[in-house]
Amino acid sequence: KGVKVVCDIYQDTDYGREIHEATQDQLKVQGLTLAASSAHKPSATDFAAAVAKLKKANCEAIMMGTIIRDTILPVSTGKKSGWMPIWVGPVGIMDTLVASAKGGVTEGLYSMTSFEFAYPDDKRAVVQKFVADYKARVGKNPNQAAQLGYVAADLTFQAIKGAGRNLTTDSFVAAMEGISGYQDIFGGSKLSFGAKKRQGSNDAFLVQVENGRWARKSGIRGY
Missing domain, CATH: 3.40.50.2300 (Response regulator)
Known part of the structure; x- marks a missing residue:
């Protein structure tokens, strides 16, 4: 989609930091740098400041080192303010609770996964x-x-x-x-x-929330 301004949001855990590091590694390959980053505790419930920081950086796409609640809340917070960048997470966010979040707040959210739900x-x-x-x-x-x-x-x-x-x-x-x-x-x-x-596999594919369900959006891609 021609995205040039990439940011990330992740929980301050081994899992979240691995996503953060992977994002930086991939951006290096593409000749880009991380425009802004926000870390939070797994128990965090208020993402107003984090979203404001990312919005100020004019993030076009945000990589997410999150799981369920901390996936739903940042996306919801952004939408409430009329800000809707591209949100992308790993298989950890690909849960029915995320896709069916109240009010359709996660509609359009992407996940890169090797697992077909x-x-x-x-x-x-x-x-x-x-x-x-x-x-x-x-x-x-x-x-x-x-x-x-x-x-x-x-x-x-x-x-x-x-x-x-x-x-x-x-x-x-x-x-x-x-x-x-x-x-x-x-x-x-x-x-x-x-x-x-x-590792088992170096293949993955893209899925997206559509009408409250995860829908496959790409074929297999090696990495």
Whole structure:
């Protein structure tokens, strides 16, 4: 979108600082610098000063090292003053609570993720079965955390199965390293591991809040 003025807002935690550092690293690659930055405690609820600071810097896009409440509140605060820059966060903000925030305040918010969130009305049979089984056990529809948890558990199960009956730490690690092209049932990026490959995937895609739901907006992009 031709953005040149990039800022960030992040919680002052290891998680938030990693997003802050990653933003700076990527801007260097693009020949840009961070125009303004604002850090806050995870418990913060007042973002008036932070938003005013970012607005004063004429930020066109704001990278977010936030999770749920501290994602909703800055965006909401900006909109109340008529200021609507591009807000972009990582997979940590891609929760149904964020997308369905009261009054549609997060409409237009972006998230860069390697995980595909499947809504309960997803027509795929495998997803429908997962939703039905989860709801029967828990009594409510699975959110993003539940789906990510399922993927993590399934990956672990695949490695245990691959390690065989004589399971040891070494055989488990070897089995994990042998996983290649793993595709979760929800449609996220494929995962592959190895002796020198621990991240699983270097692929991601863009999603955006539309009508209170996360909607995919790009194909897979490597990084």
